[in-house]
Amino acid sequence: MKEENKDSVTATALEGYLPPQHRLSPRGAMATLPAAARHILGYPLETLWMRESSQLPAALRRLRIKARDFSRQHLHPLALELDLAGHGAPGEWQGQALGLVQRAGKAGFLTDMLPAPLGTLSPGAMRHMIWAQAIRTEEYARQCGGLMLLLSAHHLGVAPILLSGDLAAINRFVLPAYRQLKQGIPELFAFAITEPGAGSDAEEGHGAKQYRPQVIATRDKQKGGWRLNGRKCFISGGDVARHITVFAALNGEGMESWTCFLVHSDMPGFKAVRNELKMGMRASGATELEFADLWVPDTHIIGGLRQGWGLNRGTLNFSRLPVAAMAVGFAQSAVDLTQAFVCETHLGGKRLIDYQEVQLQLAQMIAQTSAIRALVWQKAQCFTPRQGDASMSKFYCTDGAVEVVNMAMDLMGHHSLDHCHRIEKVFRDVRLTQIFEGTNQINRLAVIEDSQEELLGQIP
Amino acid sequence: MVLPLNWQQTNHPGSHCPTKGLVVISEDDLALMMDEVTRFTHRVIEPALPPVEQVIESAARTRILAAATDAGILGNATEHYGIWGRVHSSLQFSVSSLCTLAERNAGMAWVFHQYGLSHRAAATLELDPGAAPPMLSCFGHFGIGGPALCECLLGEPMTPSSLAFLRDYYDLQTRQRLVSSDPAETLLYIDLESPGETPLAGLVWRTQTEEFLHRTPVQAPHGLNEVTFSRVRLMKPGDRVAPDAGLLAELLYFDGLAIVAIALGTLKRAQRLARAYSRARKQGGKPIAQHSAVREMLASLSVAEQSGQLFLQAQAKHTDALSGLMAVSRWRCHWMPAVCRAINNAMQIHGGMGYMQDTGVEKAVRDANVLRVIHGSPLQLALFVEAAAQWEEGV
Numbered sequence: 001m002k003e004e005n006k007d008s009v010t011a012t013a014l015e016g017y018l019p020p021q022h023r024l025s026p027r028g029a030m031a032t033l034p035a036a037a038r039h040i041l042g043y044p045l046e047t048l049w050m051r052e053s054s055q056l057p058a059a060l061r062r063l064r065i066k067a068r069d070f071s072r073q074h075l076h077p078l079a080l081e082l083d084l085a086g087h088g089a090p091g092e093w094q095g096q097a098l099g100l101v102q103r104a105g106k107a108g109f110l111t112d113m114l115p116a117p118l119g120t121l122s123p124g125a126m127r128h129m130i131w132a133q134a135i136r137t138e139e140y141a142r143q144c145g146g147l148m149l150l151l152s153a154h155h156l157g158v159a160p161i162l163l164s165g166d167l168a169a170i171n172r173f174v175l176p177a178y179r180q181l182k183q184g185i186p187e188l189f190a191f192a193i194t195e196p197g198a199g200s201d202a203e204e205g206h207g208a209k210q211y212r213p214q215v216i217a218t219r220d221k222q223k224g225g226w227r228l229n230g231r232k233c234f235i236s237g238g239d240v241a242r243h244i245t246v247f248a249a250l251n252g253e254g255m256e257s258w259t260c261f262l263v264h265s266d267m268p269g270f271k272a273v274r275n276e277l278k279m280g281m282r283a284s285g286a287t288e289l290e291f292a293d294l295w296v297p298d299t300h301i302i303g304g305l306r307q308g309w310g311l312n313r314g315t316l317n318f319s320r321l322p323v324a325a326m327a328v329g330f331a332q333s334a335v336d337l338t339q340a341f342v343c344e345t346h347l348g349g350k351r352l353i354d355y356q357e358v359q360l361q362l363a364q365m366i367a368q369t370s371a372i373r374a375l376v377w378q379k380a381q382c383f384t385p386r387q388g389d390a391s392m393s394k395f396y397c398t399d400g401a402v403e404v405v406n407m408a409m410d411l412m413g414h415h416s417l418d419h420c421h422r423i424e425k426v427f428r429d430v431r432l433t434q435i436f437e438g439t440n441q442i443n444r445l446a447v448i449e450d451s452q453e454e455l456l457g458q459i460p
Numbered sequence: 461m462v463l464p465l466n467w468q469q470t471n472h473p474g475s476h477c478p479t480k481g482l483v484v485i486s487e488d489d490l491a492l493m494m495d496e497v498t499r500f501t502h503r504v505i506e507p508a509l510p511p512v513e514q515v516i517e518s519a520a521r522t523r524i525l526a527a528a529t530d531a532g533i534l535g536n537a538t539e540h541y542g543i544w545g546r547v548h549s550s551l552q553f554s555v556s557s558l559c560t561l562a563e564r565n566a567g568m569a570w571v572f573h574q575y576g577l578s579h580r581a582a583a584t585l586e587l588d589p590g591a592a593p594p595m596l597s598c599f600g601h602f603g604i605g606g607p608a609l610c611e612c613l614l615g616e617p618m619t620p621s622s623l624a625f626l627r628d629y630y631d632l633q634t635r636q637r638l639v640s641s642d643p644a645e646t647l648l649y650i651d652l653e654s655p656g657e658t659p660l661a662g663l664v665w666r667t668q669t670e671e672f673l674h675r676t677p678v679q680a681p682h683g684l685n686e687v688t689f690s691r692v693r694l695m696k697p698g699d700r701v702a703p704d705a706g707l708l709a710e711l712l713y714f715d716g717l718a719i720v721a722i723a724l725g726t727l728k729r730a731q732r733l734a735r736a737y738s739r740a741r742k743q744g745g746k747p748i749a750q751h752s753a754v755r756e757m758l759a760s761l762s763v764a765e766q767s768g769q770l771f772l773q774a775q776a777k778h779t780d781a782l783s784g785l786m787a788v789s790r791w792r793c794h795w796m797p798a799v800c801r802a803i804n805n806a807m808q809i810h811g812g813m814g815y816m817q818d819t820g821v822e823k824a825v826r827d828a829n830v831l832r833v834i835h836g837s838p839l840q841l842a843l844f845v846e847a848a849a850q851w852e853e854g855v
Contacts, residue, residue, distance in 0.1 A: 133672055276816045278815060417682040435808065
């Protein structure tokens with residue numbers, strides 16, 4: 001009788017399961033063990049998010065909580081509205097997006113590629129800079145892909161300057177912008193490599209060898225410095241960036257001569273031509289940039305003449321892990337939305353979560369999301385990731401995330417088609433992660449390229 | 461020359477047949493009719509499309525529907541020919557037309573499908589000849605009715621739990637349903653004929669919808685942007701007309717065929733775009749079509765296209781609505797994920813360009829997604845067809 005009463009007052013169980021406190025459930029069973037056994041086995045009442053957070057170094061754990069709270073408070077409320085808002089003219093800020101960038105700047109999220117006091121990265125996280133980027137990016141993406149990109153593309157623009165180790169350039173360009181950003185002034189950076197005739201060619205050596213560059217830097221023999229001519233396309237955040245790291249070939253030379261130039265958006269000859277009409281991530285512009293006889297002084301060369309190709313490859317190794325992390329964020333978003341949907345939707349007198357087929361599919365989504373997160377976290381622990389590690393994370397996690405989002409749409413059925421249920425937006429957003437920073441096909445080839453010596457050594 | 465189709469009649473109620481008026485058309489006649497659809501697509505739909513592919517505006521859509529009626533591709537209130545028509549039509553003509561239309565615009569193909577199917581349902585029930593086609597809702601508030609609907613269509617004695625399930629599934633007073641027909645004065649929807657011993661689905665006809673019906677337009681749907689999606693809920697019960705599980709099976713069968721046909725047209729469009737792009741775009745000094753990574757993706761498009769074509773040729777002629785429904789449900793369950801993967805590959809072949817609206821391939825991705833989940837996701841279809849299979853085996 002006492003046992004029956006105990007059962008009757010416990011929380012309801014899902015169909016097919018005993019209540020969590022039941023003596024035959026894991027929590028109930030372990031609660032009856034002696035204290036020493038309970039201590040060893042443990043079964044704390046924690047969510048998966050909390051359990052995974054507990055595995056992080058303390059500084060990253062704090063960052064994860066801070067990024068989650070910021071994203072929930074500032075990204076989530078804007079996500080649907082800015083997704084539907086039309087693209088403005090290049091250079092024009094959408095009011096709410098500007099407000100978000102200002103808040104992110106003041107919160108230290110736009111200056112955390114350098115440790116305090118130069119930037120805002122916690123010194124404890126400095127050893128794990130890419131891991132920190134990955135954690136922050138995942139939490140943004142969990143709430144909104146477009147706003148995530150608006151806030152993250154800036155770091156990609158800064159990356160070549162930092163990775164060049166060129167202290168003069170860091171001092172000249174990054175630190176003043178960081179000071180402004182911390183005060184809420186939107187001094188954003190962008191990264192420009194893609195050209196109208198070349199996506200993949202700018203991402204891998206074999207293609208680059210054959211490619212004829214379209215943005216050309218010509219020496220100004222009278223004035224000194226360089227004249228840039230040509231166009232870059234699909235530049236994330238290129239419409240609102242104040243500073244752009246532009247990769248250009250020297251006149252008469254091939255991709256081996258690629259050089260990174262720092263261009264300010266107010267330089268004569270610079271024009272943000274148009275914003276693309278994108279499928280998703282619509283709160284961030286993908287912009288075509290034009291350089292018409294744009295003059296840059298020698299002091300705006302980042303890392304040295306003809307060093308751009310190496311800097312580009314290094315930057316992509318740096319950036320592909322955060323792309324993998326954003327895919328994890330989209331997968332987590334799909335899990336979040338699906339869980340809420342199946343718990344609140346009833347069919348045939350019971351909740352959807354009470355149907356076994358729903359439980360099976362949801363379990364697969366949770367496991368797959370956790371698995372791709374584990375891959376990102378494992379590969380992001382080193383300070384400078386190798387190409388193979390970055391690329392395998394990128395293609396594996398983004399493909400996995402798309403599968404999770406597809407499963408979410410299948411589970412939500414026709415409800416998933418409604419913009420207000422958010423999952424269709426998540427699909428449109430996650431789809432870009434399979435394309436940018438090198439298509440997943442290019443990233444697969446990059447894994448093999450990185451293993452080339454190892455493979456050659458096995459050829460008899 | 462047209463010949464009446466000898467539809468088989470079987471014993472279970474779901475075997476109501478699409479006999480009335482449907483005919484077998486000779487290959488030559490079908491070819492002539494399809495020429496007309498192809499010309500119509502080029503002459504009427506193409507010019508209505510904006511240069512950058514976006515939604516066809518409402519006024520243009522109305523003109524297209526009127527032109528389609530004039531061309532005999534759609535019927536009207538008194539002449540039930542054209543897509544899903546009861547006179548001078550055939551399943552092959554309907555699915556071939558929808559596929560051809562979808563090759564240019566999947567949303568318009570869906571509008572044609574819903575228009576034709578609504579007309580057919582209204583004509584079969586002999587509702588108010590001369591009226592505009594009603595909104596049509598063959599599905600409940602979530603999924604496709606699962607094993608319970610299967611029992612109902614098979615005419616099996618239903619268990620109390622199945623009855624309760626269907627009663628909830630079709631409850632339109634407390635739950636909203638998604639409707640993809642144009643707004644109209646009437647709504648044809650499915651309900652249980654009786655909560656008692658005769659668990660047949662029935663069609664209910666309602667007039668003066670503003671008094672009885674609450675309709676909320678769906679804002680910014682994922683795809684098929686030319687379609688007016690709404691969520692509807694009844695304020696009070698409608699009038700019942702002719703309980704008819706057979707008609708329901710027929711409507712579900714035709715709907716499944718339409719989804720396959722429109723998905724096939726969408727796939728062909730994506731394939732055409734991907735082939736053209738892969739021949740023009742060079743990487744590493746040669747057209748990307750010559751790279752294995754791209755060939756493999758192009759192959760996925762070919763395989764899905766060929767298999768879809770074969771299915772429609774073989775299966776769009778079931779004489780028994782229920783067996784046709786099961787065949788098309790099995791096929792969708794297996795094929796629609798493959799279609800979505802293939803169309804996603806078309807986008808992948810385009811690289812960054814594919815993600816931009818200019819190419820049209822991103823619209824194909826979204827449209828295919830809609831077709832995968834609307835009126836039954838693969839998981840829901842799997843459970844539905846397995847229930848029927850178990851019934852056939854006597855489980």
